[in-house]
Amino acid sequence: MLFIERLEFFFQTVFNLxxxxxxxxxxxxxxxxxxxxxAMPGLTSxxxxxxxxxxxxxxxxxxxxxxxxxxxxxxxxxGSYASILINIPGTAASAATALDGYPLALxxxxxxxxxxxxxxxxxxxxxxxxxxxxxxxIISFFALQFTSFEFFLLAFFGILISxxxxxxxxxxxxxxxxxxGLFLACVGRDRLQFFPRFTFGIPELDSGxxxxxxxxxxxxxxxxxxxLKDRFIIGEAQKFQRILPEFGTIIRNIPxxxxxxxxGVGIGAVPGIGEDIAAWxxxxxxxxxxxxxxxxxxxxxxxVLSSEVxxxxxxxxxxxxxxxxxxxGSPPAAMLLGALMLHGVTPGPxxxxxxxxxxxxxAAILLLASxxxxxxxxxxxxxxxxxxxxxxxxxxxxxxxLCMIGSYALGINIYxxxxxxxxxxxxxxxxxxxxxIAPLVIGVILGPMADENLxxxxxxxxxxxxxxxxxxxxxxxxxxxxxxLVSQIPxxxxxxxxxxxxxxPRRFRKSATVKKD
Amino acid sequence: MLEKEKLRxxxxxxxxxxxxxxxxxxxxxxxxxxxxxxGGVQNVWFVSPALFPLFVGGVIMLMGALLTRxxxxxxxxxxxxxxxxxxxxxxxxxxxxxxxxxxxxxIVVLFLSLxxxxxxxxxxxxxxxxxxxxxxxxxxxxxxxxLKKLFYFYLAGIGVLIAYFALGLDAVLGxxxxxxxxxxxxxxxxxxxxxxxxxxxxxxxxxxxxxxSLIVAVAAPFVVCPIFKYFLLVPMPTEGLIVAVLDYFWYxxx
Numbered sequence: 001m002l003f004i005e006r007l008e009f010f011f012q013t014v015f016n017l018x019x020x021x022x023x024x025x026x027x028x029x030x031x032x033x034x035x036x037x038x039a040m041p042g043l044t045s046x047x048x049x050x051x052x053x054x055x056x057x058x059x060x061x062x063x064x065x066x067x068x069x070x071x072x073x074x075x076x077x078x079g080s081y082a083s084i085l086i087n088i089p090g091t092a093a094s095a096a097t098a099l100d101g102y103p104l105a106l107x108x109x110x111x112x113x114x115x116x117x118x119x120x121x122x123x124x125x126x127x128x129x130x131x132x133x134x135x136x137x138i139i140s141f142f143a144l145q146f147t148s149f150e151f152f153l154l155a156f157f158g159i160l161i162s163x164x165x166x167x168x169x170x171x172x173x174x175x176x177x178x179x180x181g182l183f184l185a186c187v188g189r190d191r192l193q194f195f196p197r198f199t200f201g202i203p204e205l206d207s208g209x210x211x212x213x214x215x216x217x218x219x220x221x222x223x224x225x226x227x228l229k230d231r232f233i234i235g236e237a238q239k240f241q242r243i244l245p246e247f248g249t250i251i252r253n254i255p256x257x258x259x260x261x262x263x264g265v266g267i268g269a270v271p272g273i274g275e276d277i278a279a280w281x282x283x284x285x286x287x288x289x290x291x292x293x294x295x296x297x298x299x300x301x302x303x304v305l306s307s308e309v310x311x312x313x314x315x316x317x318x319x320x321x322x323x324x325x326x327x328x329g330s331p332p333a334a335m336l337l338g339a340l341m342l343h344g345v346t347p348g349p350x351x352x353x354x355x356x357x358x359x360x361x362x363a364a365i366l367l368l369a370s371x372x373x374x375x376x377x378x379x380x381x382x383x384x385x386x387x388x389x390x391x392x393x394x395x396x397x398x399x400x401x402l403c404m405i406g407s408y409a410l411g412i413n414i415y416x417x418x419x420x421x422x423x424x425x426x427x428x429x430x431x432x433x434x435x436x437i438a439p440l441v442i443g444v445i446l447g448p449m450a451d452e453n454l455x456x457x458x459x460x461x462x463x464x465x466x467x468x469x470x471x472x473x474x475x476x477x478x479x480x481x482x483x484x485l486v487s488q489i490p491x492x493x494x495x496x497x498x499x500x501x502x503x504x505p506r507r508f509r510k511s512a513t514v515k516k517d
Numbered sequence: 518m519l520e521k522e523k524l525r526x527x528x529x530x531x532x533x534x535x536x537x538x539x540x541x542x543x544x545x546x547x548x549x550x551x552x553x554x555x556g557g558v559q560n561v562w563f564v565s566p567a568l569f570p571l572f573v574g575g576v577i578m579l580m581g582a583l584l585t586r587x588x589x590x591x592x593x594x595x596x597x598x599x600x601x602x603x604x605x606x607x608x609x610x611x612x613x614x615x616x617x618x619x620x621x622x623x624i625v626v627l628f629l630s631l632x633x634x635x636x637x638x639x640x641x642x643x644x645x646x647x648x649x650x651x652x653x654x655x656x657x658x659x660x661x662x663x664l665k666k667l668f669y670f671y672l673a674g675i676g677v678l679i680a681y682f683a684l685g686l687d688a689v690l691g692x693x694x695x696x697x698x699x700x701x702x703x704x705x706x707x708x709x710x711x712x713x714x715x716x717x718x719x720x721x722x723x724x725x726x727x728x729x730s731l732i733v734a735v736a737a738p739f740v741v742c743p744i745f746k747y748f749l750l751v752p753m754p755t756e757g758l759i760v761a762v763l764d765y766f767w768y769x770x771x
Binding site (some may be wrong): 019050054055057058065165168169172173176179180182183186190191192195197225228229230359361391393394396397400401402404405409412414417418420421424425431434450451454455458459462463493 | 524527528531535542545546549550560561562563564565566568573574576578580581583584587620621624625627628629631632633635637641645648649652653656657658659670680726729730732737738741742744745748749752753754
C-alpha cells in the first residue's frame with residue numbers, strides 16, 4: 001500500500017472512531033477506567049486489561065482493541081497519581097516518578113507535577129505510535145524471511161531476556177519462571193501429533209491451558225493476597241489546585257523527551273520487559289546526563305518527565321514485537337495477544353497480509369487513546385483521584401469476584417476457574433520467593449510457538465542443528481542467547497566489568513544504574 | 518518478597534523442589550512415544566511430542582540444582598542447618614498461627630470455597646454475596662481478633678455446606694424445596710451477618726464499616742453480574758434462586 005493511502009486510512013480510522021459516539025464513550029470510559037486501575041495501588045494495567053478482556057467478547061476487533069489499548073495507556077499513566085500524591089506507586093511503572101513527583105507535591109506543586117506527567121505521558125504514547133507505524137513494515141519484512149529455527153530461537157530468547165531483566169533477585173529465578181511457563185504450555189494435546197501430554201486423563205486439559213485464566217490468576221490473585229495479608233493501607237493524598245499542561249517546560253526539554261521516548265520504545269520492544277524497567281532506565285539516563293544530578297530525588301521536573309515519557313512510550317514499543325512477531329513486549333501486551341486471538345486475529349509476520357490495515361488501526365487507536373488520556377487527565381484528575389479514598393479492604397474482594405467472572409466468561413468454562421486459582425496461589429508463593437511472574441506468562445504464551453517451531457525445523461533439517469549456525473539470523477540470535485547466558489556466569493561478569501572499566505570514560509563508569517529503592 | 522537472607526535459605530528448598538519437579542516432567546515425558554508408532558505415524562526423535570517437554574524438564578532440573586547450589590554457597594551449610602532446626606522447633610508452629618499467616622489462610626480458604634464449593638453448586642449471585650460479605654467484613658474491620666472469630670464461623674458454615682452436598686442432601690431436599698442449596702446459602706449469609714453484628718454492635722466505628730460492607734457486598738454482584746448475564750449474554754456458572762427471580766423481572770414473565 002502506498003504511503004499516502006496508508007496515511008489516508010490512518011486519518012479515516014481516527015475520524016471514524018472519534019465521530020462515533022459509541023466508540024467515543026468506550027474510549028473515554030476505558031481511559032478513565034485504566035487511570036483508576038493505574039492509580040489504585042495494588043491494581044495494575046495488566047490486571048485491568050485482563051479483566052476487561054471478558055467484556056470485549058461481544059465487540060468487533062477494532063472496538064475491542066480501542067477498549068483494551070485505552071485501558072493499557074490509561075493504566076500506565078494513572079500510576080503516577082498515587083506516586084505523586086501519596087508517594088506510593090500506583091503501578092511498578094510509576095515507581096521512578098515517585099522519587100521526584102512526591103517532593104514536588106510536598107512543595108505544593110502537585111498540580112504542576114500531574115500536569116507535566118499528563119502531557120509527557122501523552123507525548124510518550126504519540127512518539128511510540130510513530131514507531132509502531134514506521135518500524136512495523138521493516139520488522140514484518142525481515143520476519144517473513146524467518147524459518148522455524150529463527151522463530152524457536154526468538155521465542156527462547158524472549159523467555160531468557162524477560163527472565164534476565166525482570167528478576168528482582170537472582171537471574172536464574174527469572175529463567176526458572178520462564179521454563180515453568182513453557183511447561184504449562186506443554187499441557188494438552190501436542191499440535192503436530194495430537195498426543196496428550198501431562199493431561200492425567202482429564203479431558204478438560206486436552207485442549208491445553210487457556211492463557212487468559214493463567215494471566216488473571218498470575219497477576220490478580222497474588223496481588224489480592226499481598227495487599228490484604230500485609231495490611232496495605234493507602235495514605236492521605238496531597239492536595240492540589242490547578243492542573244497546568246506545562247507546555248513551556250515540555251518545549252524546553254524536547255531533547256530529553258526524545259531520548260526518554262527512544263528508551264521507552266526500545267525497552268518496550270524487547271520481549272517481556274515492562275514499563276517499569278523503561279521508566280527506571282530513562283530516569284537513570286536523565287540523572288546521569290544532568291548537569292545537576294544532586295537535584296534528583298528532591299523534586300526535579302526532568303526526573304518526572306523522563307520516567308513518564310518512557311513508561312508510556314513503552315506501550316507502543318511493546319506493540320511492535322506483538323504485532324509483527326507474535327511476541328508480547330510487556331505483560332499487558334501478553335494480555336492483548338490473548339484478546340486478539342479471541343477475536344480471530346493472529347499477530348505475527350502474516351498480519352500484514354491477513355489484516356493489511358490492522359497495524360494502522362492500532363496506531364490510530366494509540367493516537368486517540370493518548371489524546372483521551374490527556375483530556376481526561378487535564379479535566380477530570382480531581383475526580384479520578386477520589387478512587388484513592390476507597391479502602392483496599394473493599395475493592396480487593398470485588399477485584400476477586402471480577403477475576404472469577406472474567407476467567408469464567410472467556411470460554412464460559414468453569415474449568416478455567418479451577419485452573420486460575422491454583423496458578424494464582426502458586427504465583428503468590430513464587431513472588432514471595434523472588435521469582436518474577438512476567439517470564440512465566442511469556443513462557444505460557446511463547447511455549448506453543450517454541451515447541452512447534454523446534455520440531456518443524458528439525459523435521460526440515462532431518463534432525464540436524466546445523467542451520468542454527470549456517471543461517472545468519474539464527475546465528476545472531478543463537479549468539480545473543482549464548483551471550484545472555486554466559487554474561488550471568490560470575491567469571492564472565494567480572495571479566496566484562498573489568499573490561500568496561502578500562503574502555504569506558506569515567507563519567508559513564510560511575511553511572512551504572514539507579515537503585516530502585 | 519522475603520528479605521535477602523531469608524530468600525537464600527528459602528532458595529535451598531525451592532531449588533530442590535524445582536529440581537524434583539523437573540525430574541517429574543522428564544519422567545513423564547520419557548513415557549511419551551519417541552520412536553514408536555502413534556496414530557499410525559512412525560515417530561522419529563525430532564518430531565516426537567516428548568522432545569520439547571524433555572528439553573523443558575531437563576532445563577528446569579538443571580536450574581533447580583544450580584539454584585540450590587548457589588543458595589548453599591551464599592547462605593552456607595550453617596544457614597541450612599538453622600532452617601532445619603527452625604522447621605523442627607515450636608517456632609514453626611508459632612509462625613503458622615501468627616496473625617499475618619491467619620490472614621493468608623482466611624484469603625485462601627475464601628477463594629478455595631468460592632471456586633470449588635459454592636460457584637459450581639450455588640447461584641452465582643449468592644456465591645458472590647457470601648464471598649464479598651465475609652471477605653470485606655473480615656478485613657475491613659481491621660481487627661485480628663474479630664477476623665479470627667469471623668473466620669472460624671465461616672469455616673463452620675463451610676463445613677455444613679460441604680456435609681450438605683457430600684451427603685447428597687441437596688438431591689433429597691431438592692425434591693421438596695426448590696433451590697434448596699441456595700436457600701441454605703441464604704441462611705448462611707443471614708447467620709453470618711447476625712453473628713458479625715453481635716460481635717461489633719457495641720463498637721460504633723465498626724458499625725459504620727459493617728453497614729458499608731453489607732451494602733457493597735450486595736450491590737457489587739448486582740452491578741457486575743447482570744452486565745455479563747443480560748448484556749453480554751454469558752450464562753452464570755450456576756443459575757439458581759436469584760437468577761430465576763431476575764429472569765422473571767428481566768423478561769417480564771408476569
